[in-house]
Amino acid sequence: MRILIVNDYFEQVGGVEVYVHRVKDLLRERGHEVAVVGGKETNSVVAGYVRSLYSFRYQRRIMDAVDQFDPDLVFCHSVIYNISPSFLRPLHRRGVPVVLTVHELNGLSFRRYPNLPPAFVLPSLLRKLLHRPLIERYVDAFVAPSSIARHQLETEVGVDNVSVIRNPVFWEVASEPPSFGSGRVLYIGRLDRKKGVHVLVAAFADLVLRMGTGTAPTLEIVGTGEELSVLRSLVSQHSIEEHVTFTGHLDHEAVRGRYRDADVFVLPSIIEENCPLTVMEAMCQGVPVVTTDFGGQRELVAGHGCARLVPPGDADALGQTLYDLLDDVSTLTEMGRNAVDAAADFSKERHATQLESLFQGLVSDRRVTCQPVRSE
Structure with a gap:
């Protein structure tokens, strides 16, 4: 054809x-x-x-x-x-x-x-x-x-x-989840307002304060878009530049490595996604997901035990969820295994x-x- x-x-x-x-x-x-x-x-x-x-x-x-x-x-x-x-x-x-x-x-x-x-x-x-x-x-x-x-x-x-x-998902499903405990939080996607990355930055800033600079996690933001300068300014305002990395665009294979290095993947969209590819890719690599509680993002993860759902636009709830997960490697590991199992259908x-x-x-x-x- x-x-x-x-x-x-x-x-x-x-x-x-x-x-x-x-x-x-x-x-x-x-x-x-x-x-x-x-x-x-x-x-x-x-x-x-x-x-x-x-x-x-x-x-x-x-x-x-x-x-x-x-x-x-x-x-x-x-x-x-x-x-x-x-x-x-x-x-x-x-x-x-x-x-x-x-x-x-x-x-x-x-x-x-x-x-x-x-x-x-x-x-x-x-x-x-x-x-x-x-x-x-x-x-x-x-x-x-x-x-x-x-x-x-x-x-x-x-x-x-x-x-x-x-x-x-266009990759083979990982045989097992990655090792957890690094404190790495990951976002991959376009940087525009509807993706809610500004909510993630605000939640992460609170997370850094709660965990202390000695044990503070890191946030990697992979992607480009019109919100890039706004997000950089927001990171500067919160004085968390040492803990946040803007990677820019990466090719598809390089992105797979970023998932495997993460403890948690976050999709903080403030709109109803349809079938977000990044959530599916994270699950394929055995990475626990935190995303917003509506739309196609909820449909993808509901009932699989591989994700936590938070209200859209709620930085406090997102920050608390990340705090709880990053402090519990056994839960992350269980969620990672569940993600691998669920991704077999993709x-x-x-x-x-x-x-x-x-x-x-x-x-x-x-x-x-x-x-x-x-x-x-």
Whole structure:
């Protein structure tokens, strides 16, 4: 099968982009021809927003890729915040089936404006008004990485052609958890406000005070984003520079080592995540997780005994949870073993098989639909 993957960004700037490039390699390994087309980040917020409304530039780029690659199917991901879904109408005219994985619902649902300043609400509403008709009309099938996401798509967006296909982990599951007791706290991901890293920094500052400088833990923040300077300033304000490291972007294999060196992985998102890849990767490496008590992050870890859940935005609760865990190596070890056991279900082969089944059904249906009618 010839599959064209379309995403807002081509570079690996966040979890969605990591997934896009990993699934590209996975599908190629299984014998498919796969190409990727995407956009680039812009330094201008205004220009980026205007482009996200309706982009003739990216519409041409994507349709050129369609002409050159001649795909059987187009597999879309985040197409809301940069390239826009403006290419869907001309793609539909070519008769190419489209699958859209909805990694987050905020860009589609009229009910969701999480943590948006008032000045951003109307621009967000305008973008949804332009995008929703295109997506509802021209997307043939939706993929939801969690049952929560499927429910939201069905009830808040009003589509019913939704399949739940959980994101995979692209590493082999560790045979056992790492050694604990280092006091290392880890965050990996994009540095933007909705990820709640500012909450983690505030909680960690309190943790340092409680544990004392002699036995103080360390916090490693891996990733880049618009909140980087804000977070650096916050670390300076709390006078914890000696205990916090900003690593910047690391490649996928280097990231695996960072998990194995950590006692706890923290995803402090103040929004409902869909199916956060970093939580799954931490579990795959046998690392206990602390995350917020809602959304797809809760769905991933609930009932597995590998995580602690805290209220979103609650730095005190997060700090107390970290304090309790870092002081209890036996609990960390038990949670790590549970994480390894749970991660056995995050198979990339299972993920690929589910995608292939969905794709083949759409391609076969489209071929039958496009058959000429024979005269009697």
